[in-house]
């Protein structure tokens with residue numbers, strides 16, 4: 001039987017996704033009808049983004065699964081009208097983009113690039129940076145994006161540690177897990193990268209207590225989600241010099257309000273949630289493959305555990 005697929009991402013994404021998804025579904029031999037305007041009771045699958053038109057899933061009475069185009073699912077997980085399986089986006093484009101962004105911002109700190117970019121007022125003060133092997137970098141969250149970033153940093157020679165809920169084994173990365181592991185992961189970190197999901201358990205992972213576990217002057221890079229950091233605690237730690245600098249891509253309120261102290265802070269770099277985005281061509285492959293799997297009775301990839309929130 002033909003699977004009816006409703007595209008419910010941002011309307012301006014439809015022209016790019018329509019041909020790619022149709023081609024990928026055809027390539028995989030999935031008998032499917034893809035549209036952006038089905039009657040709810042006829043829909044089998046929803047290709048979903050929180051920026052799209054759907055917030056109530058109740059009218060979708062024959063729905064089999066919802067496939068999120070976003071990696072972070074904190075906006076849809078609490079939606080009680082969604083009762084079918086939910087998958088999140090894991091794809092090579094997202095991983096590549098995040099790895100490049102994380103490596104770039106880590107190298108900025110590691111090499112001390114700002115001193116030269118902003119000029120040294122005519123002072124010739126040669127001071128070569130240390131080698132990566134003398135720099136400790138910690139990645140909080142060792143999922144798809146954290147693991148890809150940690151691997152790339154380890155390949156550059158950094159001393160990389162990581163932290164996750166369950167214990168991991170990653171070549172070249174010292175892996176810690178659970179509540180006790182956080183202290184060990186932070187203790188040596190010159191640079192901390194947050195790639196955790198936004199869940200009740202990860203809110204304020206960096207707070208006054210955990211910021212105090214870091215070496216003085218540590219740098220923070222947050223491409224994960226805004227609620228992972230207690231903003232007041234970070235501002236206090238930046239003010240005291242306990243934290244040297246923060247590069248923040250994500251915020252509790254986005255766009256970051258113009259009056260927010262992060263904008264003007266001399267030791268904060270704000271980027272507007274651009275660390276990595278879902279790329280249509282690689283995302284279409286994952287979405288089509290998941291629909292093929294479900295239609296064939298095979299397990300869905302990247303299923304969200306809604307009790308954990310990610």
Ligand code: NAP
Pocket residue numbers: 071072073089090094140141142143144145146147163164165166167178195196197198199201202223224225249250273274275276277310
């Ligand atoms: P993922 O594969 O689900 O990985 C999440 C990682 O966090 C896992 O290693 C998980 O541990 C760990 N974790 C979850 N709860 C934890 C807890 N309570 N304590 C310790 N570790 C915990 O997610 P992903 O694909 O790597 O993406 C990570 C996040 O990046 C997304 O949720 C999204 O918010 C963000 N993101 C941002 C952008 C951007 O442009 N800024 C783009 C894409 C994604 P286990 O491995 O043990 O499960």
